[in-house]
Every structure is written in C-alpha cells, then in structure tokens.
Amino acid sequence: MGVGPRYDGGAGGTGGDGRDFGGGRGSGAGDDAEALLRARLRLADEQIETPPGLWGRIRESGPAPAASVVALPRRRPYTVALVVAAAVAAVALGVWWLVRPGPVSVQPAGPHRTVxxxxxxxEQACRTGRxxxxxxRLARDPRAPYAxxxxAAGRVWHGDGLAARCVVTDGRMVRDEAGITSTRWxxxxxxxxxQGWLPGVRTRNTREVPECAEG
Structure with missing residues (x-):
C-alpha cells in the first residue's frame, strides 16, 4: 500500500507534481541586467556629437614650430679691419663736409677792385632804345655843375652795367625827373x-661801394 511522497530532508527537492521548492536565485536575471546596461551605454555614446569646428581649433592652437637658428658666418680679421677703416673714412669725410671752406672768389685788390x-x-619812356x-651824362667832376x-665825360643808357671803383658822398646835389635827390657820385x-662820375640818382645800387680816397 502506498504511503505518499517521501521526503528525505534534502534542500531543493521537488514535489511529486514537479514544482521547485528551492530558495536559490537563478543566473538568468544577472545576464539580463548586464545586457541592459551595455545597451544604454552604447546608446549614450552614439548620442554624443562633436561640436562644429572643434578639430580646426585644436589644429590652430597647436604648438608653433620652433624658429630655425641660422649661424652667421664668422668674420675674418682682415674683413673687420676693412669695415673699421671704411667707417673711419666716412666719419672723416662727414667732418670735412661740415667744416669745409666756402667758395673762394679771387678778386683784384687795391684800386682795381670794382663793384x-x-x-x-x-623816365619810363627812355628805358628802351638808345x-x-x-x-x-657821365661827369668829369662830381662837385662841378652836372649840366x-x-x-661831360661820356654817355650811358638805362640798363647799362658799369664797374664802380669808389663813391663820394659830398658831391653836388642832383635831382632826377621823379624829384629824388642825392649827393652820392x-x-x-x-x-x-x-671813365666818369655817375650821379647816385641815376642808379638803384644796393651793394656796398668803398669811398674814394681823398686827393
């Protein structure tokens, strides 16, 4: 005669109807959680976008190339000497240019020097023609009456160039057609x-003329 299902006291036994009475967790739940986490990380990684122009800014901000150093050729002793000699010559030339004497005009001395x-x-009507x-008139005597x-020593006309040797300031006073008077001759x-004496009213001289010696 049957006595019903036997229980031997072992954990995780099964009943006669095949149900699981064990209290342990299976490995299928852990695998599902890990797969879900991987999927979410992959989705987040795919949603990250690179800002526009990022790589260009990175390239522009890169380190500048180091400046190349070019070694200058060594100067030879005689080259340095030539450079120094040229510099000294240039300085000497500049000093001479600053202190050089002005142009020298050779003029006859004594009674032969003229202006x-x-x-x-x-009279404007007489400024053309001869x-x-x-x-x-050129006078013979600056102290005698002019007319x-x-x-009378000779004739001259407007615009003639004359060589003046000297001047007297106490000659006879002469008045020209415009009313200008002068005692200079x-x-x-x-x-x-x-050779003769020209009244001062017959010229517009602006140059210094030496006075005539007495006698």
Missing amino acids: KITVYNS SLECAL ARGN YLVTSGLGV
Whole structure:
C-alpha cells in the first residue's frame, strides 16, 4: 500500500507534481541586467556629437614650430679691419663736409677792385632804345655843375652795367625827373672803357661801394 511522497530532508527537492521548492536565485536575471546596461551605454555614446569646428581649433592652437637658428658666418680679421677703416673714412669725410671752406672768389685788390652797378633812368619812356634824347651824362667832376658844358665825360643808357671803383658822398646835389635827390657820385667805367662820375640818382645800387680816397 502506498504511503505518499517521501521526503528525505534534502534542500531543493521537488514535489511529486514537479514544482521547485528551492530558495536559490537563478543566473538568468544577472545576464539580463548586464545586457541592459551595455545597451544604454552604447546608446549614450552614439548620442554624443562633436561640436562644429572643434578639430580646426585644436589644429590652430597647436604648438608653433620652433624658429630655425641660422649661424652667421664668422668674420675674418682682415674683413673687420676693412669695415673699421671704411667707417673711419666716412666719419672723416662727414667732418670735412661740415667744416669745409666756402667758395673762394679771387678778386683784384687795391684800386682795381670794382663793384657792378646798373644805370637807372627815372623816365619810363627812355628805358628802351638808345637815342640821344635818352642818354645820361657821365661827369668829369662830381662837385662841378652836372649840366656844365665842359663837365661831360661820356654817355650811358638805362640798363647799362658799369664797374664802380669808389663813391663820394659830398658831391653836388642832383635831382632826377621823379624829384629824388642825392649827393652820392660813383666813379665808374663803362663797357666801352669810358671813365666818369655817375650821379647816385641815376642808379638803384644796393651793394656796398668803398669811398674814394681823398686827393
């Protein structure tokens, strides 16, 4: 006669109807959790996007190439000497240029030294042409009457260049057609070699002329 199902006291036994009475956890749940975690990490990694222009900025901010150092050729002793000699010569030339003497004009000394003056006619109508009516007199004596008959040494015209040797400041006063007066008389020589005295009112001289010696 049957006595029913036998229980031998072992853990995890099964009943006669095949049900599991054990209290241990199976390995299938752990595998599912690990797979789920991997899937979520992969999805998060795929959703990360690279900011635009990131790689270009990284390349631009990279370290600059080191500057190349070029070794200069060593100067030989005689080359240095030539450079120094050229520098000294340039300095000497510059000093000479600063202190060089001005242009020297050789002029005759004594009574042969003259100053060029130009004849001036106050009458505008007589400033062209060389008519007798427009001729100006050179006097023989600066202290005699200018229009005296015997006080004529030669003729000059407006614009003539004369060589003045000296001047007297106490000659006879002469008045020109414009009313200008002067007691200055220049001892002159014309281009034709005629020597005489020109009244100061017949020139507009701006150059210094030495005074004539007395006697």
